[in-house]
Structures are given as structure tokens and as C-alpha cells.
Amino acid sequence: MIFPLEELIEYDNNMYEITAAALRRSYQLSMLRDPEIDENDGKVVSLAARQVFQKDVEFRLEP
Numbered sequence: 001m002i003f004p005l006e007e008l009i010e011y012d013n014n015m016y017e018i019t020a021a022a023l024r025r026s027y028q029l030s031m032l033r034d035p036e037i038d039e040n041d042g043k044v045v046s047l048a049a050r051q052v053f054q055k056d057v058e059f060r061l062e063p
Contacts, residue, residue, distance in 0.1 A: 007053035021059035022049040 011018060025048035029037055040047040051057045 017059070017061055018052060020061065021052045025052055025057055
């Protein structure tokens with residue numbers, strides 16, 4: 001899967017939040033060595049972004 005550009009273009013909330021969530025999820029996936037990474041041709045960031053945009057994972061920023 002490539003980076004979910006359509007979802008990014010249509011996203012109308014805080015871009016900082018979604019970027020921070022995708023980056024944090026990328027880190028989590030790589031540290032856990034999630035098998036889904038191999039299914040996604042090793043593209044951790046695009047996998048994490050897809051999970052965040054499709055709301056497979058939830059996120060919130062803490063103050």
C-alpha cells in the first residue's frame with residue numbers, strides 16, 4: 001500500500017495531530033516488529049498512516 005493521499009487531502013482536522021499520531025504509530029509498529037509490516041512491503045509509515053486514517057487505532061494528544 002502506498003501512502004493514503006486521498007484521506008490526507010480530505011482530512012479537515014488538525015494536521016499536526018494526525019501527523020504526530022502516524023509518527024508515533026510508526027514507531028510502535030517498528031519496535032513491536034509487527035508482522036503487518038512485511039505484508040505492507042516494509043513500509044511502516046504508510047501502514048501507520050492508513051491505520052490512523054481508517055481509525056484502526058485511536059489517538060489523542062496529551063497536554
